[in-house]
Amino acid sequence: MAKMAASMVEGGEDSFRKIFKFYRRRNPPPDLSDVIDFSRCAPGEQVRAKRAPGFIFISDPFLRGTQPFWLRQCLKIYPQKPNICNLDMHMSPLETQDVWGQSEGFVFMRVQTKPRSLCFLFYARKSNSSTYSPSSHTPFPRDLHLLSAHMTAACGFPGFISEAGILNYYRSDSSLGIHVDESELDRTRPLLSFSFGQSAIFLLGGPRRQDPPTAMLMHSGDVMVMSGPSRLLYHAVPRILPAPPGRLALETGGCIQTPPPQEGSVVEPVSEEEWAVCSRYIQSSRVNVTVRQVLAPGQNFPETPRSHQTTDSGQTDGYDDGESGKRKRSSSDSPYAAETH
Numbered sequence: 001m002a003k004m005a006a007s008m009v010e011g012g013e014d015s016f017r018k019i020f021k022f023y024r025r026r027n028p029p030p031d032l033s034d035v036i037d038f039s040r041c042a043p044g045e046q047v048r049a050k051r052a053p054g055f056i057f058i059s060d061p062f063l064r065g066t067q068p069f070w071l072r073q074c075l076k077i078y079p080q081k082p083n084i085c086n087l088d089m090h091m092s093p094l095e096t097q098d099v100w101g102q103s104e105g106f107v108f109m110r111v112q113t114k115p116r117s118l119c120f121l122f123y124a125r126k127s128n129s130s131t132y133s134p135s136s137h138t139p140f141p142r143d144l145h146l147l148s149a150h151m152t153a154a155c156g157f158p159g160f161i162s163e164a165g166i167l168n169y170y171r172s173d174s175s176l177g178i179h180v181d182e183s184e185l186d187r188t189r190p191l192l193s194f195s196f197g198q199s200a201i202f203l204l205g206g207p208r209r210q211d212p213p214t215a216m217l218m219h220s221g222d223v224m225v226m227s228g229p230s231r232l233l234y235h236a237v238p239r240i241l242p243a244p245p246g247r248l249a250l251e252t253g254g255c256i257q258t259p260p261p262q263e264g265s266v267v268e269p270v271s272e273e274e275w276a277v278c279s280r281y282i283q284s285s286r287v288n289v290t291v292r293q294v295l296a297p298g299q300n301f302p303e304t305p306r307s308h309q310t311t312d313s314g315q316t317d318g319y320d321d322g323e324s325g326k327r328k329r330s331s332s333d334s335p336y337a338a339e340t341h
């Protein structure tokens with residue numbers, strides 16, 4: 001870390017941006033020796049970052065044979081109506097009604113012709129803005145809530161209510177710019193992140209946009225919890241990387257037809273046909289799901305949206321490509337719209 005970090009810090013205000021660009025660079029490819037890899041941790045081990053209190057990295061806690069189920073949900077089930085997705089912006093309602101059925105799952109490959117990730121959103125979040133809106137409320141998937149509540153409770157946060165989720169679909173040349181997730185009204189609750197498919201470099205910065213970040217690898221099955229002070233730290237994904245041998249859901253899938261029976265488990269078998277689509281997709285792609293609690297227990301949306309709700313500067317930054325000095329701020333450049341352009 002020392003050499004690169006020192007030179008970046010000298011850059012002062014732009015150090016996060018410089019590090020983002022460093023890792024996103026294709027030619028010559030960046031030196032990855034400073035990137036932390038937690039994959040030697042025991043499965044399910046929680047690593048807590050000293051420099052970022054509240055940030056918890058859990059190295060693939062999924063039982064063998066269960067990742068294919070979650071991947072199938074992300075590709076087949078969660079994008080279905082009534083959930084809102086930004087495919088709606090460039091496909092007809094008929095085409096997006098049943099994304100998987102219409103295309104045998106390959107819509108993701110067809111649409112991802114641009115080096116941007118796609119997002120699908122659940123619950124109370126508009127597709128073209130960072131604002132949560134009670135009028136666009138759709139029910140949160142029960143299985144994903146149970147997984148999220150289980151993970152947060154295991155990290156010491158009982159009573160987590162999953163109210164919103166964002167799915168980011170990355171192809172091998174996608175990235176997600178520097179941002180902070182601050183649209184939720186209650187930002188004291190943890191934010192959860194699940195990764196499947198190809199690996200990624202995740203940059204975790206500080207409370208100020210320019211603070212130099214720490215780079216770490218995220219592999220299929222890894223979970224991150226941003227809680228406490230780390231909940232509002234700037235972060236970004238500059239690069240998707242090939243999964244190392246043994247770390248693709250394909251390999252960890254094991255016998256996909258028969259995930260180990262667990263009492264109370266929501267995990268169901270994935271059919272051979274479904275798995276053929278999913279495994280082909282993740283050969284070159286990564287799916288990330290973030291789950292958020294939006295409101296504190298008993299809290300309601302304010303009658304009139306407050307100004308900070310309508311402008312989530314962090315998320316708008318999230319789709320800044322890290323190259324231009326300008327930030328995208330107009331509503332058409334909102335995070336979810338921007339991804340499809």
Ligand SMILES: O=C(O)CCC(=O)C(=O)O
Binds near residue numbers: 166200
């Ligand atoms: O893809 C990731 O790992 C990060 C996603 C993220 O930061 C977000 O959706 O806000």
Ligand SMILES: [Fe+2]
Binds near residue numbers: 179180181235
């Ligand atoms: Fe984020």
